[in-house]
Amino acid sequence: xxxYYLIILAILVSSTYISAQTTSITSYELFLDTxxxxxxxxxxxxxxxxxxxxxxxEYKKRWASxxxxxxxxxxxxxxxxxxxxxxxxxxxxxxxxQPGAVIxxxxxxxxxKTGKFVMWFHLELRGKGYEAARTAVAVSDSPExxxxxIRSLRPNPAIWPMNYSQQLYNAYREKSNGSDKxxxxxxxxxxxxxxxxxxxxxxxxxxxxxxxxxxxYHIHASEENQTLHIxxxxxxxxxxxxxxxxxxxxxxxxxPAICKFKGMYYMISxxxxxxxxNQARSAVAPxxxxxWTYTGNPCQGTNPHNNLGPDKTYGGQSTYLLxxxxxxxxxxxxxxxxxxxxxxDSRYLWLPARIKDGKLIVRWQSSWNLSxxxxx
Numbered sequence: 488x489x490x491y492y493l494i495i496l497a498i499l500v501s502s503t504y505i506s507a508q509t510t511s512i513t514s515y516e517l518f519l520d521t522x523x524x525x526x527x528x529x530x531x532x533x534x535x536x537x538x539x540x541x542x543x544x545e546y547k548k549r550w551a552s553x554x555x556x557x558x559x560x561x562x563x564x565x566x567x568x569x570x571x572x573x574x575x576x577x578x579x580x581x582x583x584x585q586p587g588a589v590i591x592x593x594x595x596x597x598x599x600k601t602g603k604f605v606m607w608f609h610l611e612l613r614g615k616g617y618e619a620a621r622t623a624v625a626v627s628d629s630p631e632x633x634x635x636x637i638r639s640l641r642p643n644p645a646i647w648p649m650n651y652s653q654q655l656y657n658a659y660r661e662k663s664n665g666s667d668k669x670x671x672x673x674x675x676x677x678x679x680x681x682x683x684x685x686x687x688x689x690x691x692x693x694x695x696x697x698x699x700x701x702x703x704y705h706i707h708a709s710e711e712n713q714t715l716h717i718x719x720x721x722x723x724x725x726x727x728x729x730x731x732x733x734x735x736x737x738x739x740x741x742x743p744a745i746c747k748f749k750g751m752y753y754m755i756s757x758x759x760x761x762x763x764x765n766q767a768r769s770a771v772a773p774x775x776x777x778x779w780t781y782t783g784n785p786c787q788g789t790n791p792h793n794n795l796g797p798d799k800t801y802g803g804q805s806t807y808l809l810x811x812x813x814x815x816x817x818x819x820x821x822x823x824x825x826x827x828x829x830x831x832d833s834r835y836l837w838l839p840a841r842i843k844d845g846k847l848i849v850r851w852q853s854s855w856n857l858s859x860x861x862x863x
Contacts, residue, residue, distance in 0.1 A: 508565070508566055509565050509566060510565055510856055511565065511854050511855060511856045512564070512565060512819075512837050512854070512855055512856065513853065513854045514790070514801075514834075514835065514836040514837055514838060514851075514852070514853065514854075515790060515792045515793075515801075515802075515824060515834050515835075515836060515853075516792075516834070517834075518834070518835050520559060520567045520568060520569045521566055521567065521568045521569075522568075522569060524569065525831075525832070526542075526544075526559060526567060526569075526835070527544070527546050527547060527557055527831060528542050528543065528544025528545070528546070528557045528558075528559060529544050529545040529547055529553075529823055529830065529833050530544055530545045530591050530592035530593070530806050530823060531543060531544030531545075531593075531806055531807060531821060531823075531835075532544075532592070532593065532594035532595065532694065532695065532806070532807045533807060533809045533821075534595045534596065534597060534604070534630060535810075535812055536597050536604075536630050538562065539560050539561070539562055539630075540560065540561045540562070540564060541558060541559070541560050541570075541595065541630045541631070542557075542558070542559040542560075542561070542567060543556055543557065543558055543573060543593045543594065543595050543606070544556070544557055544593065545557075545590060545591060545592070545593065546572060547830040547831045547833070548830075548831055549829050549830065549831055550828070550829075550830065552586075552587055552588060552589045552590065553589070553590040553591065554572070554575065554576055554586075555572040555573075555574050555575035555576055555590065556572065556573050556574040556590065556593040556606065556608065556632075556634070557569070557571075557572055557573065558570040558571060558572070558573040558630070558631050558632060560630075560631070564811070564819070564857065565856070570631045570632075571631070571632070572632070572633075573595075573606070573627070573631060573632030573633065573634050574590075574593070574606065574625055574632060574633065574634040574636065575633075576588065576590075577636065583610060583612065583621075583623060583636070583638070583639045584610070584623070584636060585613055586613070587613035587614065588610065588611065588612055588613045589609075589610065589611035589612075589617075590608055590609075590610060590623075591608060591609040591610075591611075591691075591692070592608060592609050592692055592693050592694070592742075592806065593606055593607070593608035594606070594607055594608070594693065594694055594695040594807075595630070595695075596695050596697050596703055596724060597630070597697075598703075598723060598724045599701060600701070600722060600723070601723050601724075602628070603626050603627070603628065603723075603724075604626065604627045604628070604629065604630050604634070605624065605625075605626055605703075605723075605724040605725060606624065606625045606626070606627070606634050607622055607623065607624050607693065607695055607705060608622070608623055608693070609621075609622060609623075609690065609691050609692060609693050609707070610622060610623040610639045617691070619639075620641070620689035620690060620691050620709075621639040621640060621641055621690060622639065622640065622641075622642065622690040622693060622705065622707065623636070623637075623638065623639035623640075624637045624638065624639075624725055624726075625637055626725065637725065640687060640727075641683070641686055641687025641688055641689065641690060642687055642688050642690055642705070642707075642716070642718050642727045642731070643687060643688055643718060643727055643729060643731055644684070644685060644686060644687035644688075645684060645685060646684075646729050646731070647680075647684070648680070648716070648731050648732050648733050649730060649731065649732050649776065650732045650733055650776075650777070651677055651680065651733055655677075656676070656677050656680075656681050659676045659677070660676070663676070672713075672736075672737035673713070673737070674710055674711075674713030674714050674736050674737025674738070674739070675736050675737035677710075677733075677736070679709075679710035679711050679713065679714075680709075680710055680714070680733070683710075688709045688710070688716060689708075689709045689710060689711065689712075690705075690707040690708075690709060690716075691707060691708040691709070691712060691741065692707060692708045692712075692741040692742045692743065693705060693706060693707035693708070693743070694706050694707075694743050694744050694745060694806075694807060696745045696747075696775070698747070698775060699747070702719060702720075703719075703720040703724045704717055704718060704719055704720065704745075704775060705717075705718045705720055705727065706718070706734075706743045706745060706754075707743070708740065708741040708742075708743070708759075710733075710736075712739060712740075712741050712759045713736070713737050713738070713739050714733050714734065714735065714736040714737060714738070714740075715733070715734040715735060715740050715743055715756070716731050716732070716733060716734070717731060717732050717734055717775060717776065717777075718730070718731035719731065732776050732777060734754075734770070734777060734779050735770065735779060735781065738781075739758060739759045740756040740757070740758070740759075740768060741756065741757055741758075741759050742756055742757040742804050742805045742806060743755070743756045743805070744756070744805045744806060744807050744808040744820070744821070745808060746808040746810060746818050746840075746847075748816060748842045749842075750773070751771055751772070751773060751842075751845070752771065752772045752773075752774070752775055753769065753770075753771055753808070753842060753847045754769060754770045754771070754772075754779065754847075755767055755768070755769050755785055755805045755808060755820065755847060755849070756768050756769075756770075756805060757800065757804045757805055762825045762827040764795065764799040764800050764801075764802050764803060764804060764824075764825075765799065765800065765804075766784055766797065766798050766799065766800060767784055767785055767786050767797070767800040767805060767849070768781065768783070768784065768785075769781075769782045769783060769784070769785040769846065769847045770782055771845060771846065771847070782845075782846045782847070783846070784797050784798075785820075785840070785846065785847045785848055785849045786800055786801065786849045786850075786851070787848060787849065787850050787851065788801075788850055788851025788852075789801070789851060790802055790836075790851060791853065796851075800822065801822070801824075801836055801838075801851060802824050802836075803822030803823055803824045803836040804822055804823050804825065805820065805821070805822055806821050806822060806823055807821040808820055808821070808840065809821060811857060811860065814857065814860045814861075815860075816841050816842055816860070817839070817841065817857070817860035818839075818840040818841065818847075819837050819838070819839065819840065820836075820837070820838050820839075820840040820849045821835070821836070821837050822835070822836040822837075822838070823835060823836075824836060838850060838851060838852060839852060839855060839859045839860065841860070
C-alpha cells in the first residue's frame with residue numbers, strides 16, 4: 488500500500504510542477520505551455536478576443552514542413568494552454584496543403600460583421616520549393632478552430648498598385664533602354680511587379696493588421712522579396728479588394744509586423760538572409776498607405792545567451808507586434824530564433840516595445856513582466 492501512496496504522491500507533485508503558473512516572460516530559453524511542453528508555434532501571430540489571447544503558429548517537427556497551425560490560449564500572456572491544431576494538412580494528393588506543403592507565418596483576425604475568424608498564411612506547394620509564393624485563407628466559427636481551408640492565390644492579378652502605374656514603368660524602361668545594369672535597382676523599377684502582373688503578385692512572409700475602422704490589411708514580401716506590399720482585404724476579409732501599395736521598393740524586406748499608436752503606423756521587418764539573423768529595420772507612416780519613412784534599427788541591448796545585439800536582432804527575426812490590452816504605449820515585439828536543423832526546437836524572443844520620439848524601440852530583457860510598461 489505504501490508503494491501506491493508514493494506513486495500517487497509522485498503523480499501529484501509532477502502535475503503541480505507542470506501546471507505551475509508563471510508571472511514573467513523569458514526569452515530564448517524553452518517557452519513551456521501549461522502541460523510543460525515547449526510551445527510549438529513558429530512564425531506566430533496573436534489574436535485578442537473576448538478577454539483571451541490566442542497564439543497561432545507553425546506546428547513543426549524536426550525537419551518537416553509545418554504539419555498545420557497550432558493554437559494556444561492565455562488570459563495573461565504568461566501562461567499558455569495548448570488547444571490543438573486549428574488547421575491541419577489535408578492528406579489528399581494534389582491538395583494545396585497536402586503533407587509536404589509549406590505553411591508559414593499564420594495570422595488570424597476576427598471579422599465583427601460576419602462573426603468569422605479568418606486565417607491567412609504564406610503557402611508554398613509541395614515539391615515546388617519557394618516558387619509558388621502564394622497566400623492562403625481559411626475560416627472558422629471559433630478562434631480555436633477547426634479552420635476550413637478555402638483556397639490559395641496570388642494577390643491582385645492585372646492590377647497596378649496605387650503608387651505605381653504602367654505609364655511610370657514604361658518611362659523607367661525607356662530611360663534605361665531595357666537594361667538595369669549599373670543604373671536602376673530592379674525592385675525600384677518594378678520589373679518583377681510587371682512580370683507578375685497577369686498572374687498576381689508574389690506573397691511570401693506576411694502579417695495581418697486590422698485598423699480602427701475595421702478595415703483589414705494583408706502585408707507581405709513580394710517582387711522576389713525586394714518590396715513589401717500592403718493590400719486591403721475585402722469587407723469579409725476573405726479576398727483582396729484590389730487596393731494596394733508598394734512599401735520601401737527595392738530594399739529587400741521580409742518578416743513584416745505592424746502596430747498603430749496615436750494615429751501613426753509603425754513597422755518592423757528584417758533583411759533577406761534566409762535562416763541567418765540580420766539587423767532589424769523599422770519604418771513609420773501617417774497612414775497605412777504611407778508614405779513610409781525608414782527609421783533605422785529599433786533594437787537596443789544584447790542577448791547574453793548568444794552575445795548577439797542589435798546588429799543581429801539578438802539572433803531572431805520579427806514575426807508580430809502585439810498590443811498589450813489595458814496598457815498605453817505597450818507592445819510585445821515577437822521574434823523567432825530559427826534552428827533550421829531542428830525546427831521544432833526553434834526558440835522565441837518576446838520583448839517589450841514602445842514608441843518614443845516617433846520611433847519604435849525594442850529593448851532586450853532576459854526576463855520581464857507587464858509591469859515594465861508602468862515605468863516611465
